[in-house]
Amino acid sequence: MTKKPAKSSAKSAAKSAAKSAPAAAKAGPSPKAGRDDALAAALADFSVDSPELSPVIARRAYGSGGYPYVDRPKRKTYEKELRALQIELLKLQEWVKGTRERVAIVFEGRDAAGKGGTIHRFIQHLNPRSVRVVALTKPNDTEAGQWYFQRYVAHMPSKGEIVIFDRSWYNRAVVEPVMGFCTPGETAHFLEQVPTFEKMLVDDGIRLFKVWLDIGREMQLKRLHDRHQDPLKRWKLSPVDLAAPARWDAISAARDAMITATHAPAPWTIVLSNDKMRARLGVIRQILAQIPYEGRDDRLIGIPDPAIVLDGRAFLGRQRA
Numbered sequence: 001m002t003k004k005p006a007k008s009s010a011k012s013a014a015k016s017a018a019k020s021a022p023a024a025a026k027a028g029p030s031p032k033a034g035r036d037d038a039l040a041a042a043l044a045d046f047s048v049d050s051p052e053l054s055p056v057i058a059r060r061a062y063g064s065g066g067y068p069y070v071d072r073p074k075r076k077t078y079e080k081e082l083r084a085l086q087i088e089l090l091k092l093q094e095w096v097k098g099t100r101e102r103v104a105i106v107f108e109g110r111d112a113a114g115k116g117g118t119i120h121r122f123i124q125h126l127n128p129r130s131v132r133v134v135a136l137t138k139p140n141d142t143e144a145g146q147w148y149f150q151r152y153v154a155h156m157p158s159k160g161e162i163v164i165f166d167r168s169w170y171n172r173a174v175v176e177p178v179m180g181f182c183t184p185g186e187t188a189h190f191l192e193q194v195p196t197f198e199k200m201l202v203d204d205g206i207r208l209f210k211v212w213l214d215i216g217r218e219m220q221l222k223r224l225h226d227r228h229q230d231p232l233k234r235w236k237l238s239p240v241d242l243a244a245p246a247r248w249d250a251i252s253a254a255r256d257a258m259i260t261a262t263h264a265p266a267p268w269t270i271v272l273s274n275d276k277m278r279a280r281l282g283v284i285r286q287i288l289a290q291i292p293y294e295g296r297d298d299r300l301i302g303i304p305d306p307a308i309v310l311d312g313r314a315f316l317g318r319q320r321a
Contacts, residue, residue, distance in 0.1 A: 039218075046221055048228035048242065057218045064216025066318075067274040068307040078277040084300055085284045086125050093126050093162060095293035100159040102206045105287065106168045109213030110251065111244040112223035114276045116236075118213065119164055121280045122287075126162070135166035148172060148190060149197050156206065169194070170210075173258035178250045179240060191261040199265045207291065208266040211283055212255065212312075213273040217248055256319060259312045268312030275308075282309040 042054035063070065096103055105122075107115045123131050134155045143151045149169055157163040167175075172190040176182040201208050215223075224241060227233045244251065259268050269286050273279035285304040288296070310318070 043221075046225075046245075048225050048237075050225070051229070053222060053225045057221050061216070061219040061222040062274055064218035064274065065214070065272070067216055067219075067272055069275060069278070072275060073277055075277070078281065081281055082121060082284075085281065085288065086121070088288050088297060088301060089122065089126060089284065091295050092288060092291060092293045093130060095291075095295075096162055097130050097160040098294075102157040102159060103162040103291070104157055104165065104201070104206050104208050105162070106165045106170065106208070106210040107213070108167060108170050108174070108211070109273070110215055110220060111241045112220050112227070113213035113215045113273050114279055115166060115213055117276055118273075118280050118283050119166055122284060123164065130160055131162045131164070132157075133164045133166055134168075149193075156201065169197075170258060170262075173262070174251060174254040175240065178247050178254050179243065191258070194262045195264060198262070202265050209287055209290070210262075210266055210268050211286070212259070212268055212270050213279060213283075214255075214270055214315075215273050217245070219274045220248075221245060252319075256316060259316055263312045268315075270310045270312055270315040272308040272310070278305065278308055281305075285309070 038056050039060065042056035045054065046057065062072075095101070107119060109115050119133060123133065132155075134152075136151060136155075139151060152165070152169050155163060155165075169190075172182060172187060173194075177184065177187040198208060224237065224245070227236050259270075262268070269283075271279050271282050271286075282304050285301055286309055288301050289298075289304060
């Protein structure tokens with residue numbers, strides 16, 4: 001007899017969300033209540049091990065989390081715009097090398113929000129001699145005994161260099177406290193220190209940019225399920241990824257506290273990333289628009305889409321509305 005595969009820890013996340021779903025009105029279920037009940041049931045049954053994703057989750061994924069678009073952009077249009085922006089990135093890199101500037105870009109976001117894919121498109125055609133991606137693993141015993149920021153300082157850009165942090169010191173603000181890897185006191189101390197630490201970087205001449213990629217709950221579940229079902233992408237999943245849906249609300253609260261405490265001196269840019277193509281273009285435009293490199297084509301770069309590219313404080317205001 002074949003055993004039914006055990007459901008992942010993501011199922012407990014769905015059950016938690018299901019408990020908070022609104023109940024149908026006693027006078028008879030409204031259409032909205034019916035939709036909420038269907039979603040609650042789909043969340044309760046969610047498992048990355050299921051061969052098929054619930055059609056309710058699949059249908060709601062693209063517009064989840066208040067994503068403002070309904071239709072996906074055409075791939076040919078996206079690829080044309082991406083190529084043009086990547087040429088601008090090459091201009092930026094040449095300017096950074098020629099002027100001996102230093103650029104550091106921090107990428108943070110929810111699990112499965114598309115950080116890796118966005119970073120890949122950013123550096124895809126850049127000269128690898130003067131751009132680096134830093135993705136640090138869990139600190140070893142020596143690093144764990146040092147000043148928390150110390151191992152990140154060692155990877156800051158040298159003159160003429162661009163460094164991209166694929167996750168960063170902000171692990172201490174979101175992942176570590178939510179997953180129980182640090183104490184509340186350690187997180188509070190970190191949030192107090194960050195503005196001073198980043199002011200030191202900025203005052204020393206580093207151009208520091210911070211990007212948070214955000215996605216809706218159903219989109220996160222869809223992407224986690226898709227990764228688990230694809231043998232070529234399953235390696236991307238970690239225990240932390242699978243635990244993230246169960247801690248959705250805690251991660252949201254930690255994210256908001258992080259933005260509130262650390263929006264200055266280096267402001268946060270929040271990019272709504274349910275659509276990977278729009279998110280990638282939005283991130284690249286945002287970075288290019290903020291650096292006065294020689295030969296910058298402002299007409300080509302345009303304005304980052306205000307519907308999905310938000311200042312940190314504007315994002316918080318939207319969350320509270």
